[in-house]
Amino acid sequence: MLILLPPSEGKTPAKSGPPVDLAQLHFTDLTAARQEVAGALAQVSARDDALSHLGVGASLAHEVLRNTRLEQEPAAPAHSVYTGVLYDALGYHRMTPTQKRKADAGVVVVSGLWGAVGFADRIPAYRLSMSAGLPGLGRLASYWKPRLGAALEAHAEGHLLVDCRSSTYAAAWTPAAGRTVSVNVFTERDGTRKVVSHFAKHTRGELARHLLTRRGKAPETPAQLARAAGEKWVVELVPGTLRRHHALNIILAD
Template identity: 35%
Template sequence: MTVLLPPSETKREGGDPTRTLDLGALSFPELADERAAVITAARSVSSEESTARTALKLGPRSIAERFRNLALDGAPTLPAIERYTGVLYDPLEAASADQATTRWWADHVVVQSAMFGPVGAGDRIPAYRLSHDSRLGALRLAKHWPDAAARALATRSSGLVLDLRSEGYRALGPVSDAVVLRVVSIGAGGRRTALNHWNKTAKGRLVSLLGRSAPDVADMDDLVAWAEEHGVAVERTADGWDLVAESLEPVRA
């Protein structure tokens, strides 16, 4: 089983200063040239405040994030699963997870980064600023990543591929046979409503539970059986597969 996650705009600062970025040590090392090209382009647009503001969509409060892209080579690194923060990643509590959980994530979770392409959850990366829709001059992420990332993902994606990425990041690394899980809320009369912002929280809770229970999942039948065992509703519909957000709400005392 492979779980595909989007990155997050927000990143945790810091990391191990003795372990800086090593493109050759990242998962999918065949993407080294593509990664180097994006880093070069990101560094170029980040070198001036005026170009960084437009290219990276930075406001007055975030403009300093351009300096992250200028310091990628020597910046401290963290595992990707710890680097990202926000409503999807906070429920993971990755920094305090035990070794068995961290190992399951490293073996089964891939994050689709705009800067580095797909990376394993355990890959060590620095903080950076780049989104799927960032503008890097002649280098267009929407053309640069899809073919190369899709080929790389195909080498790892045997068995079930559960795609929890947002649309913009799915486009950067298409996986044709992946199962896209839609997060829904069920209201009065059983009406299903697809969630937007808060769908990330449900996805984070799902990946947290997967890591901490470390299931052996080969296909959707296995995933549904695991979900039922843990009180999580993963349901087949006419449109695909739904994850019911309420089934992942924390139990209140």
């Protein structure tokens, strides 16, 4: 089982330590692309219109400035750099050593800057969304799509993929439908369902935590995944097709 996560918008920078070593990150086939994106990001982040180009406000100017010196910034494991609602719910720091090893081996974060990283890969904090475009590269989801497919398919071979990414990050790689389950979260009142956003992030983080910390064998099929999620929530599994992923719908009481 592999769990696909989006990055968090906010990042917690490492206070000290060596900078990122691209050769030590997972998916080394992406190294040249990572260098290309980092170079374009540094150039954009040094411009007068950097904030508007990257779609952030003035309060985040210090984070954009950090983009210009990523090669010198201290790096830390991805699970500590990425923070926010989903990652708080996942609670890596509250796991046992055995559970942390499972998370390190079983979580892949899809990123606008790195393409994809393992959960224990050491990276610096940065500011860049997959929805952004960079000069010479275009929209990042389109830039990464063929590159991620080539790099991740072999890694994903034989695994059930639990896709907890938002649509922005899901656009950067579409894994094989038969072994992929997209996770959706709804609230329901009087038989009427509504898609939620904030609670979806929290619930996806809780699902990831549940799958990594529960006793027993990891799910290997969509049906086994639904049974595991059903230990904690009301769920339904919508079977996929040759082209459409399976869908695990988690239903929360409104």
